[in-house]
Amino acid sequence: MGLGWAGQQHLEAYAARPDVQVVALAGLEADLLASLGTAHGARHLVARWQDLLDVEGLQAVSIAVPTALHAPIAVAALQRGLHVLCEKPIARDAPEAATMVEAARTAGRVLDVVFNHRQRGDVQALRQLVASGELGRPYAARAWWLRRRGIPMLGSWFTNAEASGGGPLVDIGVHCLDWALHVLGEPRVVAASAVTFSELGPRGLGGSRGGSKSLTGAASAYEVEDLAHAFLRLEGGGLLQLETSWAMFRETEDQLGMTVTGTDGGAELVVRGAPAPVGDLRVFTDSPLTADGEAADRTVPVRPGRGHAAVVDAFVGVVRGDPSAWKDHDGSLALDRARVIDACYASARQNREVVL
Ligand SMILES: NC(=O)c1ccc[n+]([C@@H]2O[C@H](COP(=O)([O-])OP(=O)(O)OC[C@H]3O[C@@H](n4cnc5c(N)ncnc54)[C@H](O)[C@@H]3O)[C@@H](O)[C@H]2O)c1
Structure with a gap:
């Protein structure tokens, strides 16, 4: 979901894998949606993310839309039993991110967050x-x-x-x-x-x-x-x-x-x-x-490095791998990052050091 720069990195990385099929795409730019749909052989092209989640045959979704939508989409996808690869930042703040981690744990599904720069x-x-x-x-x-x-x-x-x-x-x-x-x-x-x-x-x-x-x-x-x-x-x-x-x-x-x-x-x-x-x-x-x-x-x-390609490969590897490892991919590292960023904003607002 999402057809901007970030979404296109995901698409290219999936396209490079013969074992992954892009089934559906969502995004508001109709022309881009049509051209990316054709290029990647996606059968279902929808504008709104809500219309993508119930497409038959989906195993996983990539989220590359404005940050405020990360949590609602991830939670809805996880509740449907889908695995989720979400762009950074995991969410707008840590409380929102915590709902995503909770949803991943409850569903027993993978929630990975894209930190492509550590792959440099x-x-x-x-x-x-x-x-x-x-x-x-x-x-x-x-x-x-x-x-x-x-x-x-x-x-x-x-x-x-x-x-x-x-x-x-x-x-x-x-x-x-x-x-x-x-x-x-x-x-x-x-x-x-x-x-x-x-x-x-x-x-x-x-x-x-x-x-x-x-x-x-x-x-x-x-x-x-x-x-x-x-x-x-x-x-x-x-x-x-x-x-x-x-x-x-x-x-x-x-x-x-x-x-x-x-x-x-x-x-x-x-x-x-x-x-x-x-x-x-x-x-x-x-x-x-x-x-x-x-x-x-x-x-x-x-x-x-391989940036998004490495992140997507790792995500596919975990999803296809031993389900007992899924619980180690629940987004909690990205939640920790969000807590630090929240503490920085709180410190700036309050003009003092904030203890985590
Ligand atoms: N990892 C990285 O290096 C990297 C780089 C850029 C952006 N990002 C992240 O990726 C996310 C997207 O950033 P971008 O630069 O690609 O943004 P963008 O604005 O270029 O693209 C956003 C996409 O989301 C779609 N969208 C918006 N509302 C939607 C809805 N209701 N339903 C379906 N689709 C909807 C838009 O149509 C658009 O295609 C952000 O969270 C951003 O932080 C990550």
Whole structure:
């Protein structure tokens, strides 16, 4: 469900698998629905998501529609015994996400959430570096995704608080949070302190794709933040800083990245022109010092990852695999991410640190 950029990533990934048949598509753009339907051989083409769920023969649904619809669709699908692959963020906030996790547990079906950026080859390489122990104990990290003019569809559902749940923090910040905690080995976030700004969007500045052509939430006022900084305390005393913008005055090229500072070394991943397929991953260490007594810094070769294709393959693998593993795919990791994002928004609103 959903025919935008995200929905089309799902479709391409399913199409690459000979063992999966796309039975039905839902979306409001009639021409696009017809052309994607033809391209993928989908027999049932419907506008509204409600009309898709009762199509005969469905085993699973992909949800790639505006965020406010994630929970109602996922809960309805799970209650019908369908497996669900849902786009990030899991929902607008954690209470909504919790209803989805509950529905997955009750139905005994899979609820996976798309975190495609942790599938990047460079992020995987950074994770392996940390896991190898070469950096020692990681104690301070920073993850960012910064855009100069990157408000998605200025004036669309993205900028409508009711439809989206927030701005860059919940949209691309949740990617940063996910890949950073994944790289660090899933430490628990124990407290959040955040500040959000909304300086350019309300003035009609910083839009990435001109005006909105979206049929959902059209002509919305700019109601969400355009820049967010968060300071997250991690269990065991570590720190993760997040910085995320849809719009701010900075160099033109979008950038995402992460630094990890450990007791025996550090690493820095910088992806210029984000989300370019590969970034530069550098390692800073004194072990061993070179013959000249210089630091043994080096660049790590990285490969592109498979993004949505990897996520879809993993989802299909779980659905087709041993049903006893389904309970481990109930969306609870994405719910944890939502709780952290909620704590950041609460901190920004209340002007204080929020304990999780
Ligand atoms: N993982 C990623 O990298 C990534 C990237 C972009 C977007 N997303 C997520 O994917 C979701 C969709 O984003 P997008 O950029 O593709 O949005 P979009 O606005 O381009 O597309 C939304 C689609 O949902 C459809 N839709 C809206 N209301 C509907 C309804 N009632 N019934 C059926 N279909 C309906 C629209 O017709 C449209 O086809 C969002 O949750 C977003 O956060 C994820």
